[in-house]
Each structure stands twice: as structure tokens, then as C-alpha cells.
Amino acid sequence: MNWTKRYPGWTMFGAMVGLLIFLWGLAIPLSAAPAPIGPAAMQFAEGARITVWLTLIAGSVGVVLGVLAGMGKLSKFLPLRWVCDFYVWLIRGTPLLLQILFVWLVIPTVMPASVNLSDFACAAIALSLNIGAYNTECVRAGILAVPHGQIEAARALGLSPFQTFMDVILPQSMRVALPALANNLASLVKDSSLAYAISVVELTMVGYRVQAESYQPIPVFLTIATIYLILTTAFTTLTSALEAKLEVGQKR
Amino acid sequence: MNTSTTPTPIIVARNVDKRFGSFYALRNVSASFTEGQVTAIIGPSGSGKSTFLRTLNRLEKHDGGEIVIDGIELNDNLKHLDAVRREVGMVFQSFNLFSHLTILRNITLAPMRVRKMPKAEAEAKAMGLLERVGLKNQAYKYPVQLSGGQQQRVAIARALAMDPKVLLFDEPTSALDPEMVNEVLTVMRELAHTGITMLVVTHEMGFAREVADRVIFFDEGAILEDTTPQAFFTNPDHERAQAFLAQVRHGF
Ligand SMILES: Nc1ncnc2c1ncn2[C@@H]1O[C@H](COP(=O)(O)OP(=O)(O)O)[C@@H](O)[C@H]1O
Numbered sequence: 001m002n003w004t005k006r007y008p009g010w011t012m013f014g015a016m017v018g019l020l021i022f023l024w025g026l027a028i029p030l031s032a033a034p035a036p037i038g039p040a041a042m043q044f045a046e047g048a049r050i051t052v053w054l055t056l057i058a059g060s061v062g063v064v065l066g067v068l069a070g071m072g073k074l075s076k077f078l079p080l081r082w083v084c085d086f087y088v089w090l091i092r093g094t095p096l097l098l099q100i101l102f103v104w105l106v107i108p109t110v111m112p113a114s115v116n117l118s119d120f121a122c123a124a125i126a127l128s129l130n131i132g133a134y135n136t137e138c139v140r141a142g143i144l145a146v147p148h149g150q151i152e153a154a155r156a157l158g159l160s161p162f163q164t165f166m167d168v169i170l171p172q173s174m175r176v177a178l179p180a181l182a183n184n185l186a187s188l189v190k191d192s193s194l195a196y197a198i199s200v201v202e203l204t205m206v207g208y209r210v211q212a213e214s215y216q217p218i219p220v221f222l223t224i225a226t227i228y229l230i231l232t233t234a235f236t237t238l239t240s241a242l243e244a245k246l247e248v249g250q251k252r
Numbered sequence: 253m254n255t256s257t258t259p260t261p262i263i264v265a266r267n268v269d270k271r272f273g274s275f276y277a278l279r280n281v282s283a284s285f286t287e288g289q290v291t292a293i294i295g296p297s298g299s300g301k302s303t304f305l306r307t308l309n310r311l312e313k314h315d316g317g318e319i320v321i322d323g324i325e326l327n328d329n330l331k332h333l334d335a336v337r338r339e340v341g342m343v344f345q346s347f348n349l350f351s352h353l354t355i356l357r358n359i360t361l362a363p364m365r366v367r368k369m370p371k372a373e374a375e376a377k378a379m380g381l382l383e384r385v386g387l388k389n390q391a392y393k394y395p396v397q398l399s400g401g402q403q404q405r406v407a408i409a410r411a412l413a414m415d416p417k418v419l420l421f422d423e424p425t426s427a428l429d430p431e432m433v434n435e436v437l438t439v440m441r442e443l444a445h446t447g448i449t450m451l452v453v454t455h456e457m458g459f460a461r462e463v464a465d466r467v468i469f470f471d472e473g474a475i476l477e478d479t480t481p482q483a484f485f486t487n488p489d490h491e492r493a494q495a496f497l498a499q500v501r502h503g504f
């Protein structure tokens with residue numbers, strides 16, 4: 001049993017604090033680096049913050065979407081099932097870049113002129129919809145994995161269908177779905193780089209700009225890759241600690 | 253109010269039918285149960301015993317006839333259903349403890365959610381019930397950490413936490429290793445003396461004979477015998493019941 005499994009609460013706390021300190025303080029060590037990294041330290045730090053924000057927002061909204069659509073796919077109400085099936089089919093069958101461009105170009109034309117969505121908001125919406133569709137399948141599988149006896153026990157005790165879902169089905173299905181959801185989140189950290197296409201200045205965009213100004217792609221891209229690795233590691237640690245936490249009471 | 257000479261029936265089933273497709277799992281079943289009565293329900297596998305219990309708290313909807321629990325008719329009215337499920341507890345063959353919750357949370361969940369009992373009160377009550385079933389020191393463990401016999405005692409405590417007037421047991425000892433059967437039967441025997449109404453589907457003939465006030469023998473979805481344990485075990489009316497008893501005795 002490793003440390004993450006033994007102290008999941010502390011690991012989660014540690015990973016979260018580590019992530020925050022990293023984001024907060026990233027500019028300090030970077031600014032000590034030689035050119036072209038040092039002078040652009042603030043830009044790198046800001047890019048990393050945008051990447052993390054995109055990931056956290058799309059990741060959270062994506063889980064909610066995944067739960068709602070996952071439930072919808074299992075609904076007895078046929079039209080709702082169709083809507084959810086269509087959503088997943090549409091998103092999984094088209095490139096993410098296309099989805100990002102679509103949201104960015106099409107939403108402003110259908111929204112009233114007073115609503116002004118930022119590029120960042122468009123990227124967040126597109127990424128949320130995207131990861132939500134992938135999460136849907138994981139959540140659905142998780143819900144189907146909950147033994148029927150658990151649901152019957154809850155109903156027999158007088159819990160309402162909603163209470164049964166919130167107190168029994170959802171936590172138990174999350175335990176099953178979490179590894180796959182975590183995978184999706186790790187991909188999201190990287191996929192968020194596609195937001196550069198609609199001029200969101202996230203990490204990859206920063207790298208692209210800095211190397212374009214300095215003509216030194218190697219140190220720039222090494223720096224960017226390192227920051228991505230640190231971010232994905234932090235997110236993976238966070239989710240595996242959460243997995244360990246939810247695994248209590250589970251047969252091994 | 254009725255006098256003690258004609259005790260109030262708490263469960264009335266009249267001409268109950270239950271079909272699965274074209275197959276009749278229950279056929280014109282009528283029986284009423286008075287408060288405090290302990291009834292053993294016996295019969296071959298597939299004879300409809302579980303189905304009968306499960307119609308009484310509407311885990312299965314009956315297709316014909318009527319069921320009235322403590323004056324409340326079981327039908328599509330959800331208010332009635334909620335009221336009935338609060339009065340009727342159920343203990344399952346496979347325990348069905350909530351695997352993601354501690355023993356204590358398993359017991360406090362329904363009182364807190366359904367009866368809106370404050371947490372401290374629910375926990376105090378749960379500890380009292382755990383003491384009663386001899387498992388006070390297991391409160392903070394998870395179901396997988398307990399033996400089958402212990403889990404089933406917790407399941408009984410969980411059902412009791414809702415203060416039901418009726419407890420339904422569906423083969424509560426059938427999934428247990430032989431050495432654990434008695435600890436569960438002991439708890440049930442004690443319960444039988446508390447005045448709670450019990451319907452127990454069981455293959456434990458010794459228990460039926462000693463503890464039950466009444467024996468019901470099911471065969472092919474119908475009640476074939478409805479009599480005292482004394483009469484049933486010494487001289488059953490029907491050949492099918494005689495054959496069943498001979499077979500059961502042979503098995504031990
Ligand atoms: N959900 C169901 N769908 C179809 N058939 C069922 C279902 N539940 C029970 N049955 C059938 O109904 C009959 C009675 O089942 P059950 O009440 O479980 O019997 P018992 O508990 O006496 O062994 C059996 O033939 C069983 O196959």
C-alpha cells in the first residue's frame with residue numbers, strides 16, 4: 001500500500017496545495033532562468049493559470065454534464081434518451097478543434113448582441129461539452145454497475161427515488177466511474193491547448209509566442225512540456241487519492 | 253378500536269395476483285396478519301414466497317386484488333407508498349448493506365433522510381440498536397469488513413431504526429455459512445417477543461416451529477396451507493406440503 005492509498009485525504013490536500021503554490025510561485029524560479037525563459041516568466045505563469053482554470057471549469061462542468069446525460073441515457077423517458085444519445089454521438093464523432101471553433105463562431109451570432117462571450121468562455125463551453133460527452137459513458141457504466149439490491153434496500157427503507165440516487169446510486173457509481181473520469185481529466189489538461197486556436201492565451205499559446213519572438217523553440221517547448229507534466233501529475237495524484245478515498249469499503 | 257379478542261389486522265391481502273408476462277407468480281392470494289403475529293412462510297423454490305413479501309412493500313406491483321397495510325391501500329398513490337414503506341421494514345437474503353457507508357451510517361441514513369431525525373439522535377439510536385444486536389464495537393467499520401452473520405444483524409438493526417410495525421424477512425439466513433445462522437436467528441427470536449409483526453420466509457424449520465405463531469405454505473403462487481406450526485409440522489393437509497416436509501427433513 002503506498003502513501004496515496006494510505007492517506008488519501010492528506011494526499012489530496014497536498015496535491016491541491018502543491019498545485020496552488022506552483023501556480024502562484026511559478027514565475028519566481030522561471031524568472032531566474034536565462035533568456036528566452038526568464039524574461040517571459042510572467043507570461044508562462046499566466047498561461048499555466050489559464051490552462052488550469054480551463055481544466056478546472058470544464059472538468060467540473062463536464063462531471064455535472066456527464067452525470068446528467070448519463071442518467072438521461074438510462075431514463076425511461078424515450079425522448080430524453082434520444083437527446084442524450086445524440087449529444088454523445090455528436091461530440092464523440094467530431095473533432096474537438098471543430099467544436100471549439102463552432103462555439104466561438106456560432107454562439108455570438110445566435111446570442112443577443114448584449115451578451116458578450118469572451119474567448120475564454122467559448123473555450124470553456126466547448127471543452128465542457130466535449131469532456132461531458134466522454135464522461136457520460138463512464139457515468140452510465142458506473143450507474144449500471146450498482147447492484148440492484150442496493151437500490152431495493154434504499155427504496156424499502158423509504159428513501160425517495162431522488163434520495164436513493166443521491167445517497168446510494170451516485171456515490172457508488174462514482175467509485176466505478178472515477179478511474180475513467182480521471183483519465184478524461186488528464187486528457188483535458190492537454191486538450192485545453194486547442195483553445196489557442198481561438199486566441200485564448202493559455203500555456204501552449206504562450207510557448208508559441210515566446211519562441212516566435214526569440215527563435216529558440218527548444219528551451220521554450222521544454223519549459224512548456226515540463227509545466228504540462230507537472231500539471232498532469234498534480235491532477236493524476238489528486239484523482240487517484242480521490243479514488244483511494246472512495247474505495248473504502250470496497251472488496252479488493 | 254377492536255378489543256383484544258379480535259385483534260386488528262395490520263396487513264390485509266385480498267385476492268392478490270402477480271404476473272410476470274403471462275406467468276402467474278401469485279394467484280389469488282388472500283391472507284391477513286394481525287399486529288404482533290410472527291408468520292413463517294414456507295414452500296418450494298419458485299413458489300412465490302419472495303414475490304408475496306415484495307408486493308407487501310411494493311418492490312413488486314401487484315396486478316390484481318388489493319393490499320392494505322395499517323389502513324393504507326397500496327396503489328399508484330406515492331403518498332401511500334411512502335407511508336407504507338415507513339411502516340414496513342425488509343431484511344434481504346443478501347443483506348444489501350450500503351457498501352460505501354459505515355455500519356453506523358447504514359443505520360442512520362433512512363431515519364435522517366426519511367424521518368428528518370437530527371444526526372446526533374439518529375446516531376444515539378443506531379448505537380442502541382447495534383448494542384441490541386451485539387455489534388456496538390463494529391459501528392465504524394464498513395460492511396465488507398464484517399462476516400455474513402454480522403452483516404445480517406446490521407441489516408436488521410437498519411430496518412429497526414425506522415421503527416417499523418412490520419418486518420419482512422426474505423430468507424435471512426440462506427446466504428450464511430452454517431455457523432452464522434444461529435446468531436441471526438437469536439436476534440430474530442428476541443425480536444419476535446417484542447410485539448413487532450414479522451413475516452419470515454425461511455427454510456429453517458426449527459425456527460418456524462419454535463418461534464412462529466403461524467405457518468403459511470406456498471405452492472405454485474398460491475397459499476396451500478395456512479395454519480399453526482403444530483398442525484403444519486405434525487399433520488399437513490396437502491400432499492404437496494407433506495412431500496415438501498419429507499424432503500426438507502431428509503436434507504438435514
Ligand atoms: N422479476 C421477475 N421476472 C420474471 N419472473 C420472476 C421475477 N421474479 C420472480 N419471478 C418468477 O416468479 C416465480 C416466483 O418467484 P419467487 O417469488 O422468487 O419464488 P420463491 O421466493 O418462493 O423462491 C418464479 O418462477 C420466478 O422465476
Ligand SMILES: [Mg+2]
Binds near residue numbers: 301302303422423
Ligand atoms: Mg425467494
